[in-house]
Amino acid sequence: MSTYENLHGRRVNVVSSNPSNPKDGEVWYNSSLGELKGYVLGTAAWSAGGAAPDALASSMMAGNKDDAMKWGGDTGSSYPGWPTTSSSYNGTSWTSDGTIPTAVAASGQGGAGHTDATMWGGYRPSPNAATINKTNEFNGSSWTAGGDLNDNREYAYATGAGPQTACIAIGSGPGNSAEHENYNGTAWSEETDFPSGSNFVGTVGSQTATLGVSGSNGTTATWNGSAWTASPNTMNTPRSYGAAGGADSSEAYVFGGGSGPAKNLTELYNGTSWSAQPNMANARNSTGGSGIQSNGLIAGSIYPGNTAIEEFTAATVEVKTLTVS
Amino acid sequence: MENFLYGVLTNTGKGFFTAEDRRNFFLRGYPADVWVVGNNPKGALWIADKNGVFKTKSEAQALVTAEVEAAQAEYDALSDEEKNTRGERPSDITLP
Numbered sequence: 001m002s003t004y005e006n007l008h009g010r011r012v013n014v015v016s017s018n019p020s021n022p023k024d025g026e027v028w029y030n031s032s033l034g035e036l037k038g039y040v041l042g043t044a045a046w047s048a049g050g051a052a053p054d055a056l057a058s059s060m061m062a063g064n065k066d067d068a069m070k071w072g073g074d075t076g077s078s079y080p081g082w083p084t085t086s087s088s089y090n091g092t093s094w095t096s097d098g099t100i101p102t103a104v105a106a107s108g109q110g111g112a113g114h115t116d117a118t119m120w121g122g123y124r125p126s127p128n129a130a131t132i133n134k135t136n137e138f139n140g141s142s143w144t145a146g147g148d149l150n151d152n153r154e155y156a157y158a159t160g161a162g163p164q165t166a167c168i169a170i171g172s173g174p175g176n177s178a179e180h181e182n183y184n185g186t187a188w189s190e191e192t193d194f195p196s197g198s199n200f201v202g203t204v205g206s207q208t209a210t211l212g213v214s215g216s217n218g219t220t221a222t223w224n225g226s227a228w229t230a231s232p233n234t235m236n237t238p239r240s241y242g243a244a245g246g247a248d249s250s251e252a253y254v255f256g257g258g259s260g261p262a263k264n265l266t267e268l269y270n271g272t273s274w275s276a277q278p279n280m281a282n283a284r285n286s287t288g289g290s291g292i293q294s295n296g297l298i299a300g301s302i303y304p305g306n307t308a309i310e311e312f313t314a315a316t317v318e319v320k321t322l323t324v325s
Numbered sequence: 326m327e328n329f330l331y332g333v334l335t336n337t338g339k340g341f342f343t344a345e346d347r348r349n350f351f352l353r354g355y356p357a358d359v360w361v362v363g364n365n366p367k368g369a370l371w372i373a374d375k376n377g378v379f380k381t382k383s384e385a386q387a388l389v390t391a392e393v394e395a396a397q398a399e400y401d402a403l404s405d406e407e408k409n410t411r412g413e414r415p416s417d418i419t420l421p
């Protein structure tokens with residue numbers, strides 16, 4: 001059996017206080033505390049965020065847990081009566097913001113935060129021509145019309161990614177579409193279809209490094225700007241009606257989702273395979289969540305309606321007390 | 326000893342449960358503001374600190390079931406078109 005000395009070329013230091021700049025994997029004994037300490041990878045976790053201003057399902061979100069935008073959604077009751085409100089989040093609390101042009105739920109979503117949000121498609125009961133191929137953009141003060149989609153996207157279920165000038169739309173219902181198109185801030189352009197259709201294709205990253213994952217069957221593929229490459233590994237628990245976020249196609253999360261019983265699952269794709277991450281406290285489907293970096297995920301709506309928000313803290317290297325169990 | 330404690334607590338938003346809480350004990354939220362936590366000192370202290378009302382498992386289950394049944398009735402009253410946007414009918418929930 002190897003020892004710490006064999007691995008690191010020295011014995012464990014005995015110090016009276018923790019070092020100010022420890023190296024990854026460094027271990028020491030803190031004689032003041034009587035504890036063995038290490039600078040090691042911590043544990044990711046979800047925590048409670050500021051309560052949402054409304055208890056809506058299938059509302060949409062953009063941005064990160066410290067700068068987010070939330071809009072639309074359905075009340076759980078019959079249409080009309082759905083709201084046209086949007087709200088921005090500063091990491092602590094929500095502030096009422098612009099009015100969306102049409103009440104809609106489960107639209108596509110993109111954006112970097114409360115000054116850069118984009119919605120496209122979405123559901124409202126017939127007649128739905130006002131939403132099904134429309135794009136609207138928020139600039140921090142008002143929502144305005146953008147270019148029309150090439151494909152109707154009625155049940156986009158809060159999927160999509162990218163900032164306002166580089167959005168990505170993949171899949172939607174009805175009919176488990178695999179249609180893929182990209183937005184440049186003015187017009188949408190058709191791209192190669194995603195390898196598997198779904199009315200929920202979790203979408204993370206940029207137009208040149210996109211991760212797509214089908215909610216119907218877990219098919220996972222990456223887009224490099226010109227072609228899809230299917231991963232041999234599918235999501236562990238395929239599920240629609242969830243949310244997706246993360247840094248790029250090599251660090252992407254899907255959280256919540258599920259039809260029938262909602263799930264509190266979180267899964268991480270590392271560019272090769274999916275792995276389970278800590279569960280959310282609340283099971284959520286019809287979830288409008290977002291996140292454009294791994295430590296920025298924010299989980300929104302729950303069906304039936306609930307104002308509970310959760311934020312994700314990714315695992316980071318930190319000083320931990322080492323114990324034997 | 327039971328594995329879990331049951332309580333009714335209002336989610337007050339930011340700080341209601343922290344990442345540290347999640348690392349320290351099992352915690353899961355359900356409809357009707359029912360929360361289930363690990364039956365250990367940290368879990369019990371969390372419910373008490375948040376002014377939660379402790380419930381027995383059967384009391385907590387009854388609250389959850391009542392809210393789920395209300396949601397199911399609301400779903401059943403929707404048109405077929407409206408049901409499409411919500412996915413499946415809300416499922417029964419059995420507390421751990």
